[in-house]
Structure formats: structure tokens, C-alpha cells
Amino acid sequence: MNPAWPPAAAAPAGGAPTLVFVHGWGFDAGFWDAVRTRLQAWPQRTLERGYFASRPMPDEALPEGPLVAIGHSFGYLSLLAQLARRRPQPCAWISINGFARFSAGDDFPHGVDPRLMRRMRSRLAVAPAEVVDEFRRRCGAAPAQAAPCLSMLARDLQAMQALDLRDSVRRRSAPMLALAGSADPIVPVRMAAKALPACDIDWLRGGGHLLPLEAPEWCAARIAGFLSRHGLAPAAQAGSRASRPTFAAGETVRRSPKPRSSGIGMRFGAAAHGYDRHAGVQREVASRLATRIARLDLPARPRILEIGCGTGLLTRMLGALFSEADWTITDVSPAMLAQARRHLRLGGVSRYQVMDGEAPRLEGGSGRFDLICSSMALQWFEDPARGLARLTALLAPAGHLAVALPVDGTFAEWRQAHEAVGLCPRLIPFPRPECLRMACEDRPVRIEVEHLVDECGGALAFLRGLKGVGATASREDSLPLSLAALRRVCAEFDRAGGRCSYRIAYGLWRRPGGPAHQDTVS
Numbered sequence: 461m462n463p464a465w466p467p468a469a470a471a472p473a474g475g476a477p478t479l480v481f482v483h484g485w486g487f488d489a490g491f492w493d494a495v496r497t498r499l500q501a502w503p504q505r506t507l508e509r510g511y512f513a514s515r516p517m518p519d520e521a522l523p524e525g526p527l528v529a530i531g532h533s534f535g536y537l538s539l540l541a542q543l544a545r546r547r548p549q550p551c552a553w554i555s556i557n558g559f560a561r562f563s564a565g566d567d568f569p570h571g572v573d574p575r576l577m578r579r580m581r582s583r584l585a586v587a588p589a590e591v592v593d594e595f596r597r598r599c600g601a602a603p604a605q606a607a608p609c610l611s612m613l614a615r616d617l618q619a620m621q622a623l624d625l626r627d628s629v630r631r632r633s634a635p636m637l638a639l640a641g642s643a644d645p646i647v648p649v650r651m652a653a654k655a656l657p658a659c660d661i662d663w664l665r666g667g668g669h670l671l672p673l674e675a676p677e678w679c680a681a682r683i684a685g686f687l688s689r690h691g692l693a694p695a696a697q698a699g700s701r702a703s704r705p706t707f708a709a710g711e712t713v714r715r716s717p718k719p720r721s722s723g724i725g726m727r728f729g730a731a732a733h734g735y736d737r738h739a740g741v742q743r744e745v746a747s748r749l750a751t752r753i754a755r756l757d758l759p760a761r762p763r764i765l766e767i768g769c770g771t772g773l774l775t776r777m778l779g780a781l782f783s784e785a786d787w788t789i790t791d792v793s794p795a796m797l798a799q800a801r802r803h804l805r806l807g808g809v810s811r812y813q814v815m816d817g818e819a820p821r822l823e824g825g826s827g828r829f830d831l832i833c834s835s836m837a838l839q840w841f842e843d844p845a846r847g848l849a850r851l852t853a854l855l856a857p858a859g860h861l862a863v864a865l866p867v868d869g870t871f872a873e874w875r876q877a878h879e880a881v882g883l884c885p886r887l888i889p890f891p892r893p894e895c896l897r898m899a900c901e902d903r904p905v906r907i908e909v910e911h912l913v914d915e916c917g918g919a920l921a922f923l924r925g926l927k928g929v930g931a932t933a934s935r936e937d938s939l940p941l942s943l944a945a946l947r948r949v950c951a952e953f954d955r956a957g958g959r960c961s962y963r964i965a966y967g968l969w970r971r972p973g974g975p976a977h978q979d980t981v982s
Contacts, residue, residue, distance in 0.1 A: 476694040477526040477551050477687075478503045484533030484557070485616055486592045486604070488512055491532065495672045498680035501694045502528075502687075509538070511592075511613050512606035522546070528692065530554040530683070532672055533646065534616060537562065540625040552692055553636040554683060557669050559647055559655035561624045568624075570651040577621045584614055597733050598645055599669045602794045630658050637686040639679060641667025733799070735771045738928030741914050743773050745964055746835045748910070749864040750777035752966060753833060756860050761785055761808065762830035765854065767817030768792070768837025772800035778833070784808040788822065788829070790815040792840075793930075818847035820854065828856035838865040839888070845895045848967075857973030862966075867909065868892045869963040874922065877953035883945060896967035906968045911961060918958040919950035 479502045483491040489508040496504055505523050522543075529550040531539040536558030543550060564571030584591045588610045593603040629636075638661045640652045646669040652661060662682060664675055672679050687693050736743075763786040769775050775789055787810040791797045794814050801812050813823055817834065818841040832851050841847040844865070852861055868890045878885040896907050916922040941949065 476502050477528045477692055478505055478523045479528050479530055480504075480522060480539070480550075481506045482529075482531045482535035482539050483509060484531075484535045485509075485613070485620065486511060486595050486599075487532075487601075488606075492672060494676035495680050495683070498676060499683060509535070509612060509616065511609055511616075512604060526551045528552045528554060528687065530556070531558055532556045533558060533669065534562070534620050536560075537620065537623055537625060538616065540628050541619070541623060544625075544628060549632075550634055552634050552687065552690060553632060554686070555636070555638045555656060555659075556671050556679060557640055557644055557647055557652075558638065559652065560626045560629045560657070561655050563621045565624070568654060570648075570654045574621060577617070581614060581617050581621075584610065584617065588613060594733060597795045597798075600645075600793070600795060601670060601673070602798065626655070626657050629656055635686075635690050637682065638662065639664065639671060639682055641669065641671055641674075643667060644669045733795075735796070735799070735929055736773075738925045739771075739773065741912060741962055742770070742836050742929065744912065745864050745962075746774040746777060748964075749833070749835050749862060749966060750774060750781065752968060753778065753831065753860075753862050754781055756831070756862070756968075757858070758830055758860065763828070763856065764788065765822075765829045765832045765851075766790060767820075767832065767834035767851065768840075769800050770796050770837070772804045774833065774835040775800060775804055775806070779804065779806045782807070787811065788813065790817060790820075792816050817851070818842065820850060822854075828859070829854055830856055830859045832859070832861045834863045834865075836865060838863055839867075839890055841891075844891045848896065852969060852971065855969075855971040857971060859971045861969040861971075863896070864964055864966050866890055867963050867965045869961075871960055871962075873956060873960050874949075874953060877919075877949050877956060880952045880956075881945075881948045883941070883949060886941070890963075893965045896965060908966045910964050910966070912964060913959055913961045915959050919953040922953070922958075922960055923950075 479496075479499060481489070481492045481496065481504065483489055483506075488511060489506045492506055496506070503523075505527075526548075527550050529536075529539045529543060529552070531537070531554070533556075536555040537560060539553075540560060561568055562571055563574050563577055565574075580591060588608040589604070592608050592613065596603060636659055638656050638659045640647065640649075640661050641664050642649055643666050644652065647655065649663075664671060664678060668674055684693070760782070761784045762782060764778065764782070765788045766775055766778075767790055769789045769791045772789075775787075778785075785806070785808045787806055787808060789797070789800065789804075789810065790813045791800070792815065797812050797814055804810070811823075815821065817837065832854060838844050838847065848861070848863070855861060870890050871885075871887055875885045875887060893907055893909055897905055914922075914925075916925060
């Protein structure tokens with residue numbers, strides 16, 4: 461029989477509890493900065509797990525008096541273990557992307573296979589920096605900037621594999637807030653629900669594993685509102701607008717105030733490491749766009765801006781066309797950009813910048829480019845026509861804009877499989893080819909639409925492929941299908957042939973002015 465769970469501390473009278481923050485595996489205390497600055501009305505303490513040599517060793521001392529335990533990912537599990545026998549207990553618990561069990565078992569099939577964790581521990585002993593950076597890339601974060609502390613990382617990785625504190629969650633006597641992302645690559649939806657038993661989870665649609673970095677305003681608003689509802693706000697803040705999440709009229713509480721590009725960057729960042737293995741269609745489209753670019757009237761050493769470089773599929777092909785160029789290579793995902801930079805070898809001058817191409821803000825001035833190009837990225841723009849118009853403004857006289865993107869009619873077979881079983885697909889709406897013409901109504905444009913068929917080999921392979929390239933965003937007004945419904949859709953998709961088609965639009969613009977180039981690429 462489990463020992464009785466100690467009672468929770470009483471709510472403070474007139475004061476406020478101390479917020480105790482604990483970060484997850486592979487990160488440091490600075491992970492919480494964006495959330496903490498939005499909760500300055502509360503006293504705070506951040507515990508450092510000591511995963512990096514440049515950081516202090518873990519500070520296990522907890523503040524006196526009432527506290528609120530806030531843990532991200534493994535940080536929540538570590539707080540459960542650390543506070544198991546503390547009296548009194550925290551007056552509230554907050555889990556963000558958290559879990560009370562991580563490793564799979566007979567009664568927890570949704571967890572991570574213990575064999576994978578053992579393999580990770582073995583690799584950690586040999587190449588700790590490589591293991592940590594690979595994990596961070598899966599999360600959607602940039603590589604660590606400090607040397608890893610092997611002993612601390614190994615200790616907590618072993619704890620993550622061994623601990624099962626789900627009973628502690630069930631028996632808690634204090635209120636609890638659980639926040640999670642519906643596109644979390646580390647703790648997927650089904651695992652999260654089972655790893656936090658008897659908890660209602662507040663989901664951020666499209667959110668990943670790093671919600672405090674991805675959506676700090678959303679997290680802070682949920683935390684402040686939760687504490688206020690339970691009488692845990694400072695006296696001066698209680699009942700005020702500052703202590704409650706605010707929403708526009710008619711807005712549902714599940715809407716995220718985060719920038720659109722943040723969630724996209726997180727999803728693609730999580731897929732960066734294995735992207736090229738799944739990017740068959742993306743590679744073919746990049747090749748066809750590069751062929752069109754090769755026929756353009758461009759100088760031998762052009763100034764090139766690429767939007768949404770990914771891992772560098774198109775960039776590498778253009779590098780074969782131009783032995784020398786002035787390159788500005790951008791992507792919304794730091795992990796994708798890092799992957800491209802690691803593997804590209806380009807002639808001339810190269811600069812890499814994390815940037816949302818729909819609202820370009822180039823470092824060192826606006827710049828003027830002989831070629832602006834993008835392959836399989838513009839479908840993620842909220843308003844492709846307006847985004848393209850902004851990009852054409854960055855063209856030099858006689859400069860070219862060349863883009864390729866999937867348009868309306870893409871994934872028709874997947875949509876039809878949903879409709880055949882009476883369901884509405886969660887696909888994002890692909891833009892119509894006409895949006896390319898609308899972008900620059902006063903400038904010449906050539907639009908070509910081609911049909912590609914991906915013989916993906918069935919529904920499961922199709923879904924794995926989308927996940928493998930990070931293309932897992934769905935309509936904001938949709939909910940995940942139940943397992944039974946998804947099985948019906950997959951069966952219908954397979955029955956119809958198990959293939960999926962893409963309609964790819966290629967758009968080519970040229971800005972008027974300037975003399976024709978005498979030294980063009982042939």
C-alpha cells in the first residue's frame with residue numbers, strides 16, 4: 461500500500477506562494493526566462509539541474525513557506541520525486557509537457573520503449589554532446605551552447621526510465637494545471653493523457669514539446685488564471701485583469717496568442733534530423749524548380765535570397781548552378797537552418813538567418829536580390845499573395861522571383877478517404893494557384909501547375925512521411941480523430957490505392973528595369 465500523500469499547504473493569506481520552476485532534461489534554468497518575466501507579481505525560485513558545465517550544480521534547497529511546483533517535461537517528474545515526502549505539500553502543481561511516467565511497461569504501453577532509453581544511455585556515455593543536441597533537435601531547439609555534464613545527464617536519464625509516480629498524481633491533495641501540445645514529438649497526445657492520470661489537460665493546438673519557449677504568453681496566462689482561480693494570486697493582483705488570461709470577444713480559451721511561425725518552426729525543427737529520408741516529393745519539386753531557375757537571365761554571381769531552405773535541398777542544386785554567389789539563406793526553424801548550414805558547401809559569400817519569410821526582416825538592411833526563391837514553403841503563409849508581394853519588393857531591377865508550392869487539390873485522395881466515411885479532414889487549406897497571380901497583378905508572371913503522384917504504399921507510410929518532414933499542422937478548428945475513426949480513414953485510403961497526389965504550382969516573376977545580363981547562366 462502506498463503511504464498517504466501529505467496534505468497540501470494552505471493558501472497564503474494576503475501574500476503569494478513562491479513559484480518553483482524546474483526545467484526538463486537537456487536544458488537549463490534559462491529555459492524559463494520568457495515565462496518568468498510574465499509572472500513577476502509572484503516570488504520565484506528556479507532550480508538548476510546542472511546538465512551543463514557552465515551552469516552551477518543543482519540547488520536542491522526549496523524556499524520556506526507555501527510554494528507552487530512548476531515542472532517542464534522531466535522537470536515535473538523530478539519535482540514529484542523530490543517533494544514526495546515534503547510537509548506540507550505544494551499548494552498547487554503545474555505540469556507543462558510533463559509526465560509522471562516516461563518508460564513503457566505492461567500497464568503503460570504508450571510510453572517510450574525501454575530499449576531505446578538504454579541505447580540512449582549507452583550513447584550518452586560515449587558522445588554526450590551529440591546525444592544532447594540530437595534530443596534538442598527532436599524537441600525543436602537549437603544545439604546546446606555549453607559542454608554537457610555527463611554525470612548529471614546520465615543520472616536523470618536513468619531516473620526517467622525507472623520512475624513511475626502516477627499514483628502520486630492520483631493522490632494529490634492540491635489543485636493541478638496540466639498544459640500540453642497536440643503536436644508534441646516527445647510526449648504525444650495519447651501518452652500524455654495516460655502519463656498524467658486523473659488530470660484534465662489544456663491542449664495548445666499544434667503546440668510542440670517546448671511550450672514555455674514556443675508560447676510563453678499562452679503558458680503564463682494559463683498559470684496566472686489558474687492561480688487566481690484558486691486564491692493563490694498576490695493580494696494586489698487577485699481579481700485584476702493582470703492575473704487572468706485575456707481573450708478577444710468571441711475567442712475560445714484554446715486559441716494560442718503565439719505567432720503562426722512559432723508552431724511551424726517547432727514542428728519542422730523536430731523533423732530536421734531525419735527530414736531528408738522522407739523528402740522524396742520535396743526533392744523532386746526542388747529539382748524541377750532549379751531547372752526553371754537555370755533558364756532565367758541571371759548574372760554569373762547573383763545575389764540570392766532563399767525562403768524556407770529546410771535542410772538545403774534547393775540550395776544544394778542552385779550551388780551546382782552558381783560557382784559563386786552572394787547567398788542569404790533563411791528558414792523559420794533554427795534546427796532546419798543548422799542542418800542546412802552543416803551540410804552545404806557554397807561558393808561565394810553565405811549568410812544564414814532565422815526568419816519568417818512571410819514578414820521578411822533581413823539583418824543588415826533590406827537588401828536587393830537578383831533571385832528570390834522558395835520551394836515547398838509558401839503554403840504555410842497565412843496570406844501567400846501578400847507575403848509574395850512583400851518579397852517582390854526586395855528584388856533588384858530585372859530581378860527574378862521563383863517559387864514552387866502545393867496548391868488546392870493536393871492530398872485529394874486523403875480528403876476523399878475522410879469524406880467516404882463521413883468525416884471532415886484536418887488538412888490545412890492549400891492556396892489556389894490564382895493567389896500567385898494576385899501577388900503581383902502589375903507585373904508579368906508565369907504560372908505552371910503540375911501533377912505529381914506519390915506511391916507512398918499506404919496510409920501509415922503516408923502519415924509517417926508527413927511526420928518525417930514536419931508537415932503535421934492541421935486546421936485550428938479541428939480536433940484529432942479518435943483511433944477508431946483514423947483506422948476507418950486509413951482503411952478507405954488503402955482500399956482506394958494507397959497513393960497520394962500533389963498539385964504543384966511554379967510561379968516565376970521578373971521585376972522590370974535594368975539591362976539584360978550579358979553573363980547569364982546557361
